[in-house]
Amino acid sequence: MLKTEQNIVYMVQEFDRKLRSITIASCAPAPLWLLSPNISFYYPDNIISFSICEIDQVIKHIETGQIDIGILPFEYQKDDLCTTHFFTEHLSVCIPFGHSLCSYDKLTFHDLNGYNRLLWDQLGFWTDLCKRKMPASKFLIQTDESEFLELVKSSTLFCFSTNYASYPDEILNDRKRIPIVDDCANVEYWVVWKKGNTYRF
Template sequence: MELEQLKQLDAIARNGTLSKAADQLHLSQSALSRSIQRLEAELGLALFDRTKNRMELNDAGELAVERARAVLAEADRMQEALRARRDASRVLRVGTCAPAPLWRLVPAIAEREPNLVVMPEMLPLKELEQRLMSGSLDFAILPYVPDLSTMLSVPLMREDLFAALPEGHPLAGRDELALVDLDGETFLIFAGIGFWREICERHMPRAHYVVQHDYVVFGQLAQTSPLPGFVTNTPESGRMIGGRHIIPLTDDDVHVQFSLVAVNRPNFRFREFMVWLEKRLALEN
């Protein structure tokens, strides 16, 4: 028997007549009747009581419809599961602790795997590590090189944090600063800076932050605000400098080498991509 015959049997039961079922299925009545007759022959018994102008499900037919619907429902679940598997294979789940590494990674993914959909998430470091190990992320962007006995890792980029001080700030003439020198200040920052906020709070526990969630508005304010802020040595961050004094910071943890990290599992589907990416990024450096 075929799934199509079970669908036809269900349609007859739902519509009540052969003619209405044929209309719904876009079949002629004669074609539908022949298909049901073949099904009955295969099952070895009649499913309908037939008169000259009418056919009604008998007890065997009622049982057949019940079981047919169960088979059709299971077939639908199988198709949904396979569609979900297919769609998942087109999605790349990337967690990151900072925005800039994504700006470098996403164009490379588009170049190598144009059919993949990148789903990025900004997450705290502990959650990044946990979700990477659990398998709910394909990749994590971390500010360190992990234990390579269980991980695959590609050096992604280096990023350094700088203080951006407005004209007239008492420390604007310094050649370099430590974050502790700025403790107690009020800073203008963008909400999506990731783990850089954690570093600032660790070194400057008495600092305050005016947080802007809109990136465009933040860029406008960064050009005119009297509040100090921060930039990094990425081109995107550089647009926020305005007329500020950009001063290097001496703290060790503001100089970061980001790594693209994956768990070294059997049949990891992006292994070749990581090999290609490492070569691709090496050409840029």
Template sequence: MTRQVRAFDRSRHTISVGSCAPAPLWEIVPRLTELYPGMAVSSEMQDCGALLDGLHSRAYQLIVMPEPVDDPALLCIQLTEEHLYFSLPPAHPLSSAKVLRFADLDGESMLLLAHIGFWYGRARKNMPQALFLTQDEPAAFDELTRMSALPFFTSDLSLKRDGMPENRVCIPISDPDAHVTYYCVCLSEQHQLLSRLLQHAVQ
């Protein structure tokens, strides 16, 4: 009960957003900040189970999931899509390919950022023989991607935000696991939050 009271009190001053991946937060957090200037907006990444638990316990007012949620107590609306790419140096043997599969680079060494939500598990599942050089700090990862010739993952949303990396070729991955549709989910009783967010997105 105490936890629920604290969550309710916090919700009066803060909009808490949980996401399964980083990219949806890049747009959602600024939108909410603009829509609700009198409130703080906090965000974090969690696994899907923790996100749903947090939404039901009111730790979050809004969550982003990689699949639709069928629950009469929740409102679930499609948000956007993300498509994974390989980023390769021009000298890589596969740099001239128009499209690639996970299996094409399985067994190679790759740079991998640790805090990428559900994408981390998908990468390891689909490339079990790859040697992932995992980096915890985004700044260190970015520096390594500039200095190294090792492949790494990027996405259409990352390329839209950050532009094409220098001296790199970005090739889409065709496997189904390289594509995701994101869904915004909130409690049905808080539908106005989600409605305002999505109306703002299409203006």
């Protein structure tokens, strides 16, 4: 009887903890930039945790209930899941003025293949996509954001931006931002959660 009572207490505490916490995993950083202030505003009494994961990890975690909300770069449908369209992110490349590619108003990954570039390491699935689409390019990956921005400002290496990525004004003064027109460079994000959580969100 005591063991049963302890188990019941644990289950109630665990249920209460889950109600007071929200875990969110995204395949890329931009969805978190948009979602985190809204979640924090509407759920001020909750402990909210965010993470950037590989796409297959986001799917696994949402299906097993390890996270409350997942964000994917495509619509993912299953009987026990709810999905809703979030927003569209468009990838661009930032090229120093004077480079021959600055004469273009749009580019493809094929055009950019072979040119070396800077990457910040917190890009989620974008990192793998860029490496796959530009196998002849070398990538200088930075883990520190301030060092990454300093290299963007002081070097001639290409870097990426999107319609939701914000750089300080002076960082891109000497660069032209050119959209990449491949379909895979224009991503539709979808928010996914368990139907059992619909009453919470």
